Amino acid sequence: DAGIIQSPKHEVTEMGQTVTLRCEPIFGHNFLFWYRDTFVQGLELLSYFRSRSIIDNAGMPTERFSAERPDGSFSTLKIQPAEQGDSAVYVCASRRLDRGSYEQYFGPGTRLTVT
Amino acid sequence: AQSVTQLGSHVSVSEGALVLLRCNYSSSVPPYLFWYVQYPNQGLQLLLKYTSAATLVKGINGFEAEFKKSETSFHLTKPSAHMSDAAEYFCAVALAGNTPLVFGKGTRLSVIA
Numbered sequence: 001d002a003g004i005i006q007s008p009k010h011e012v013t014e015m016g017q018t019v020t021l022r023c024e025p026i027f028g029h030n031f032l033f034w035y036r037d038t039f040v041q042g043l044e045l046l047s048y049f050r051s052r053s054i055i056d057n058a059g060m061p062t063e064r065f066s067a068e069r070p071d072g073s074f075s076t077l078k079i080q081p082a083e084q085g086d087s088a089v090y091v092c093a094s095r096r097l098d099r100g101s102y103e104q105y106f107g108p109g110t111r112l113t114v115t
Numbered sequence: 116a117q118s119v120t121q122l123g124s125h126v127s128v129s130e131g132a133l134v135l136l137r138c139n140y141s142s143s144v145p146p147y148l149f150w151y152v153q154y155p156n157q158g159l160q161l162l163l164k165y166t167s168a169a170t171l172v173k174g175i176n177g178f179e180a181e182f183k184k185s186e187t188s189f190h191l192t193k194p195s196a197h198m199s200d201a202a203e204y205f206c207a208v209a210l211a212g213n214t215p216l217v218f219g220k221g222t223r224l225s226v227i228a
Contacts, residue, residue, distance in 0.1 A: 003158075091159070093216075106158040108156075
């Protein structure tokens, strides 16, 4: 299997700009998760999808964050406008729908730096 | 709601010594438990998982973990540390069903020659 692809690997942007991060999950994985990894909080779940439907986005820190998965395959996480406190590594994960298959597979992350 | 506590944000061992990374969980139902490892500049990789079968679970690279319900623990061990084991290790829990993993804050393992 090809792994999860996240792009870009590193994003540097200025406060007030719009940031769009992309995740392409493993083919056939129905669930897709967005996490944020910070030194202080560790890995925090932001939102997750089953197919194209968002199941839970309660972890999104503010309304500046939004996620989409329009056709049930790739997903985008948008931050609009970006703030310095958003600097972190954003990690995408996916898993199959099968019963008994609970492990998630993780992408390498996108390191976001907001100046 | 479930949660995970990893005791010790940083553990240092000598090469060849026992590795013990601690993980305690809280869950209202019997959980599914996982250990993941993250090497520098790489994504998280599954090390091993407990899914209500055998309580002693063997993983990759010689690691194993034992589920102890009475202690609500799922500690990770390896008899003899190798330099290549230096990484960050994350314990995670999920309820049975289609719920996301909840992670501990991670333990960074250093191996000293």
